[in-house]
Amino acid sequence: MKRDKRDRRKPTAAAAAAPPAAAAPSAWRRRWLPAVLALVLIAALAGLAWRHRHAADASAAPAAAIAANAAASAAQSAAASYVDNRQCLACHAAEAASWQASHHAQAMAVPTAASVRGNFADATFVRRGVVSRFFRRGDKYLVHTEGADGRPADFEIAYTFGVAPLQQYLIAQPGGRLQALQIAWDSERKRWFDLRPQERTPPGDVLHWTGRYETANTMCITCHTTAYEKRYDAAADRYDSRWQDLGVGCQACHGPGSAHLQWAQQAAQGRGAPDAAGARHGWAMDPKTLGSRSVVDLCAPCHSRRSELTATAAPGAPRLDQSLPSLLTAGLYHADGQQLDEVFVDGSFRQSRMFARGVGCSHCHDPHSGRIRRQGNALCLQCHRTPANAAFPGAAGVFDASSHHHHAPGSAGAQCVNCHMPAKVYMQIQSRPDHSLRIPRPDLTLKIGTPNACNGCHADKTAQWAADRVQAWYGARRRQETHYGEALAVARAGRPDAGAALDRLVANPQVPAIVRATALAMPRGDADAAARIAATRDADAEVRAAAADSLDALPAEQRLTALAPLLTDPLRAVRIAAARGLSSLPAARIDAATRPAFEAALAEFIAVQKLSLDMPGARLNLAVVEQNLGHDEAAASNYLAALAIDPDFTPARADLALLYNAMSRNADALRVLREGLARHPEIGELQYSLGLLLAEEHRLDEAAAALGRAAQLMPTHARVHYNLGLALQQLGRHGPARAALLQAQRLEPRDPEPAQALAMLALQDGQLAQAGDWARRWSALAPDDPRPRQLLERLGSAAAPTAASR
Numbered sequence: 001m002k003r004d005k006r007d008r009r010k011p012t013a014a015a016a017a018a019p020p021a022a023a024a025p026s027a028w029r030r031r032w033l034p035a036v037l038a039l040v041l042i043a044a045l046a047g048l049a050w051r052h053r054h055a056a057d058a059s060a061a062p063a064a065a066i067a068a069n070a071a072a073s074a075a076q077s078a079a080a081s082y083v084d085n086r087q088c089l090a091c092h093a094a095e096a097a098s099w100q101a102s103h104h105a106q107a108m109a110v111p112t113a114a115s116v117r118g119n120f121a122d123a124t125f126v127r128r129g130v131v132s133r134f135f136r137r138g139d140k141y142l143v144h145t146e147g148a149d150g151r152p153a154d155f156e157i158a159y160t161f162g163v164a165p166l167q168q169y170l171i172a173q174p175g176g177r178l179q180a181l182q183i184a185w186d187s188e189r190k191r192w193f194d195l196r197p198q199e200r201t202p203p204g205d206v207l208h209w210t211g212r213y214e215t216a217n218t219m220c221i222t223c224h225t226t227a228y229e230k231r232y233d234a235a236a237d238r239y240d241s242r243w244q245d246l247g248v249g250c251q252a253c254h255g256p257g258s259a260h261l262q263w264a265q266q267a268a269q270g271r272g273a274p275d276a277a278g279a280r281h282g283w284a285m286d287p288k289t290l291g292s293r294s295v296v297d298l299c300a301p302c303h304s305r306r307s308e309l310t311a312t313a314a315p316g317a318p319r320l321d322q323s324l325p326s327l328l329t330a331g332l333y334h335a336d337g338q339q340l341d342e343v344f345v346d347g348s349f350r351q352s353r354m355f356a357r358g359v360g361c362s363h364c365h366d367p368h369s370g371r372i373r374r375q376g377n378a379l380c381l382q383c384h385r386t387p388a389n390a391a392f393p394g395a396a397g398v399f400d401a402s403s404h405h406h407h408a409p410g411s412a413g414a415q416c417v418n419c420h421m422p423a424k425v426y427m428q429i430q431s432r433p434d435h436s437l438r439i440p441r442p443d444l445t446l447k448i449g450t451p452n453a454c455n456g457c458h459a460d461k462t463a464q465w466a467a468d469r470v471q472a473w474y475g476a477r478r479r480q481e482t483h484y485g486e487a488l489a490v491a492r493a494g495r496p497d498a499g500a501a502l503d504r505l506v507a508n509p510q511v512p513a514i515v516r517a518t519a520l521a522m523p524r525g526d527a528d529a530a531a532r533i534a535a536t537r538d539a540d541a542e543v544r545a546a547a548a549d550s551l552d553a554l555p556a557e558q559r560l561t562a563l564a565p566l567l568t569d570p571l572r573a574v575r576i577a578a579a580r581g582l583s584s585l586p587a588a589r590i591d592a593a594t595r596p597a598f599e600a601a602l603a604e605f606i607a608v609q610k611l612s613l614d615m616p617g618a619r620l621n622l623a624v625v626e627q628n629l630g631h632d633e634a635a636a637s638n639y640l641a642a643l644a645i646d647p648d649f650t651p652a653r654a655d656l657a658l659l660y661n662a663m664s665r666n667a668d669a670l671r672v673l674r675e676g677l678a679r680h681p682e683i684g685e686l687q688y689s690l691g692l693l694l695a696e697e698h699r700l701d702e703a704a705a706a707l708g709r710a711a712q713l714m715p716t717h718a719r720v721h722y723n724l725g726l727a728l729q730q731l732g733r734h735g736p737a738r739a740a741l742l743q744a745q746r747l748e749p750r751d752p753e754p755a756q757a758l759a760m761l762a763l764q765d766g767q768l769a770q771a772g773d774w775a776r777r778w779s780a781l782a783p784d785d786p787r788p789r790q791l792l793e794r795l796g797s798a799a800a801p802t803a804a805s806r
Contacts, residue, residue, distance in 0.1 A: 285316025336485025499527025
């Protein structure tokens with residue numbers, strides 16, 4: 001239930017602000033419209049523009065197999081219903097014994113002496129001056145603490161949440177809400193502790209324990225119960241949440257069990273129980289018969305950052321029909337894919353060579369107890385040994401030896417996990433190993449600044465020391481090939497050469513699909529779209545969905561040609577991405593043959609967003625599509641609804657201002673931006689939007705002030721410096737204007753517009769030779785533009801190259 005207030009205040013993608021079951025607001029994908037107002041102010045002669053440039057497995061199976069799997073899962077759901085979990089346990093004694101001691105079994109429970117771990121014997125805890133007292137009243141467990149109105153009161157614990165290494169507590173609140181207390185119990189050290197000691201969360205804040213982002217109904221409970229239904233009524237703003245069983249029971253993985261129970265009862269009576277086509281012992285989906293990739297897909301929805309695509313889970317259904325996993329985005333992962341924020345396991349594991357070679361969750365974890373199958377290095381030596389494991393012969397070798405790990409036997413450095421699964425602490429006390437199972441690369445630390453396991457232990461040493469040790473130990477055998485993290489780091493830095501490196505990743509089938517999808521989602525300037533268009537035909541659905549999302553800037557006809565086939569893709573995530581991408585086309589551009597598929601997929605997209613109307617990201621997504629369709633008032637209504645949920649949800653605020661500007665409602669746009677900046681003046685994107693809007697209103701002094709502040713807050717964004725330079729030029733402040741334009745040119749040396757602006761500024765100052773220098777650079781960067789040549793012709797001999805330019 002950990003939340004990060006900072007996520008909602010950054011001008012980032014909605015999906016990045018939306019970690020399911022663990023962090024703040026949820027939306028299933030990145031934001032589509034630029035978050036900054038695109039305003040045009042034409043300067044004389046040069047034609048300079050004020051404008052913003054944005055800076056910033058089922059999926060691998062053949063379509064027929066995907067469709068068959070989806071049909072089987074749907075048939076099971078229609079033919080079977082959920083039964084009392086005790087009926088499962090009664091027949092499967094061994095599995096029951098393992099499961100009952102598991103974290104899955106204790107994921108959520110009614111508070112009793114057996115389930116409550118915390119000290120409720122009049123224990124107190126002080127958080128930022130607020131004293132909370134934990135006590136019992138008969139059989140009830142209560143906490144006396146600050147409520148939503150800021151006044152202390154007694155609140156009854158409705159449910160325990162988790163068991164170890166920490167336990168949280170849910171409290172029932174008006175509107176059917178179950179709210180997670182920010183104070184949790186450390187099950188190992190037997191103490192109360194603060195989950196967010198650095199955050200100020202006063203009453204009324206969405207991150208106060210009574211606030212929106214601590215509402216467990218939203219996404220958390222779905223992975224702590226079996227057959228969860230959120231049942232949120234947006235009109236009434238209330239929940240009627242339901243579930244089959246508390247805890248992650250048998251049917252959470254096996255699916256509804258009534259048909260299997262009937263089969264078992266008939267078999268016990270000696271009567272035949274014929275299975276339906278494709279079923280086994282009454283199960284349409286039996287984990288015992290699944291391949292390892294499908295087992296991973298079965299576990300992944302609750303062990304990943306993701307966005308929900310369906311109201312209720314259907315175990316065994318294709319993954320991208322049910323949820324869309326988060327990509328390796330900044331803020332969630334380091335550039336090389338190592339875990340950064342609380343991303344759980346799946347996104348890391350899908351980068352691993354083990355996943356690519358068919359290793360699944362159950363190879364290392366017992367599915368009923370949740371425990372690892374063997375302790376210490378013995379777990380890895382199931383495969384990394386001599387003689388080879390017949391299932392994975394390529395993993396054979398001598399690894400549990402000093403010749404491999406170069407540490408003393410039995411030491412921390414000799415443990416496989418410490419080098420290949422370095423852990424990070426989340427929720428203050430929970431250590432979680434990185435499941436990307438990577439080889440330590442201190443050389444990457446030197447190149448792109450990502451962490452490495454060597455310096456994780458040897459914190460007193462430098463990355464160069466670690467790289468030298470690796471070279472001394474392994475010599476030419478050491479891993480030193482170009483890592484995909486290098487391309488992602490280049491793109492994150494906004495370098496103009498990022499596009500080519502990203503396209504090489506996209507086109508390489510040996511690169512993990514999650515990496516290729518991430519590369520598709522990253523901004524790449526004006527790079528050629530061929531690789532992205534080709535990726536719409538990729539075998540992996542995650543890649544297809546990301547490709548569909550990456551084509552917004554394509555001309556209408558080219559976008560329609562690329563996306564129309566995806567409207568009937570076998571997986572929901574791909575279909576709705578294609579529909580969203582086509583929603584901005586004029587209705588007349590979608591031909592009669594394509595329109596039924598488009599309308600069906602768009603209806604799916606809207607239905608997916610309506611699953612999460614309690615979160616601002618879904619409202620943002622609906623607003624963007626309504627705006628694409630020309631429904632401006634409906635779009636504004638959804639933007640306002642997002643801000644009503646969270647006034648600090650920057651993407652909705654910035655896009656609403658953009659919409660108001662397009663509707664010629666600049667007064668409203670200014671109000672929206674200033675309201676946001678009154679709350680958080682440090683948000684550079686809002687300062688930038690305000691500056692551009694004030695420039696359009698010809699309030700240049702105010703515009704320059706706002707743009708100057710934006711440049712301080714967003715120092716690597718060339719467009720900010722460019723527009724600041726234009727504002728200062730208009731004000732006659734040529735020295736600062738030149739400095740700002742030069743900074744823009746340094747940040748984006750291949751962009752012709754800073755060179756154009758600098759040429760015109762030099763011309764205004766009578767510096768004709770410098771004007772000629774910049775005009776020549778402008779012409780080289782924009783060879784098809786006749787204006788720099790015309791300027792050079794007008795300047796004539798006065799534009800001779802200077803010594804500096806030569």
